[in-house]
Amino acid sequence: MTVKVRFFARFRELFGGDIITGISPGTSFMGLIKEIAGKNREGYDAIFDENGAFREFVILMKNGKRIDCTSATEISVADGDEIAVFPPVAGG
Amino acid sequence: MIAIQTEDVDIGQLINAAKKRSTGAVVVFDGVVRDDDIREMDLEAYEEVALKELEKIAVEAQSIHNLCSVDIIHRIGRLAVGENILIIVVSAGHRKEAYEGSRFIIEAIKAGVPIWKKELTRDGSRWVPGEHAHGSGAVKH
Numbered sequence: 001m002t003v004k005v006r007f008f009a010r011f012r013e014l015f016g017g018d019i020i021t022g023i024s025p026g027t028s029f030m031g032l033i034k035e036i037a038g039k040n041r042e043g044y045d046a047i048f049d050e051n052g053a054f055r056e057f058v059i060l061m062k063n064g065k066r067i068d069c070t071s072a073t074e075i076s077v078a079d080g081d082e083i084a085v086f087p088p089v090a091g092g
Numbered sequence: 093m094i095a096i097q098t099e100d101v102d103i104g105q106l107i108n109a110a111k112k113r114s115t116g117a118v119v120v121f122d123g124v125v126r127d128d129d130i131r132e133m134d135l136e137a138y139e140e141v142a143l144k145e146l147e148k149i150a151v152e153a154q155s156i157h158n159l160c161s162v163d164i165i166h167r168i169g170r171l172a173v174g175e176n177i178l179i180i181v182v183s184a185g186h187r188k189e190a191y192e193g194s195r196f197i198i199e200a201i202k203a204g205v206p207i208w209k210k211e212l213t214r215d216g217s218r219w220v221p222g223e224h225a226h227g228s229g230a231v232k233h
Contacts, residue, residue: 008138009208010219057222059206064141084138084206088222091137091166091207092123092178092198 001025001079005036008086014043023077029062030054030072033085047085057088094146094162096137096207098169100176110183112160117190121198123178125171130211135168135177138206142166149200157193159184164197166207177209 184190
């Protein structure tokens with residue numbers, strides 16, 4: 001089972017663009033991002049606060065739909081999912 | 093026309109195409125790269141999602157503000173000072189609807205469409221903060 005994790009803007013600079021990674025059944029959204037972010041201290045600190053929660057400005061998407069950061073521990077990821085993590089948007 | 097692209101567009105052509113028999117007003121919003129002591133700007137998008145969101149915003153604007161036509165072109169890639177970033181062309185039967193429709197679209201884009209800007213300065217670069225500051229506005233050397 002694999003998922004694609006996409007980082008954008010400042011987070012892309014910290015983690016690289018797209019990461020395709022294997023997952024175990026039942027992996028949570030939060031668990032997946034923590035596992036990837038844990039390999040990069042600066043990146044981890046950019047996304048998570050001192051309590052290990054997503055920083056309030058971090059935006060999450062699963063298959064193009066926004067996900068509430070507070071429910072990221074309850075939402076699991078499945079084979080083929082596309083996950084996106086990015087800072088506040090600034091288009092226009 | 094709803095698009096995210098590197099190329100510029102012919103605004104005059106969009107205006108002409110926006111004029112329908114029922115059109116009484118055309119409003120053009122042209123967001124350009126401002127010289128905030130920068131050299132250039134890099135624009136990045138989550139393209140597949142951003143395009144769908146622009147299409148959704150256009151449909152909503154058309155329905156809410158009774159617009160005859162909507163064009164939204166958001167550019168990405170590297171742009172110089174003075175270049176067009178975002179062009180919105182709306183037409184409506186009356187000016188009030190056209191102005192309000194245009195405003196609705198730009199505010200919706202700023203609020204949620206996944207697009208980011210990075211300003212390239214003489215000393216380095218800085219991400220333009222979004223709705224909530226995220227500590228990356230300072231120049232990074």
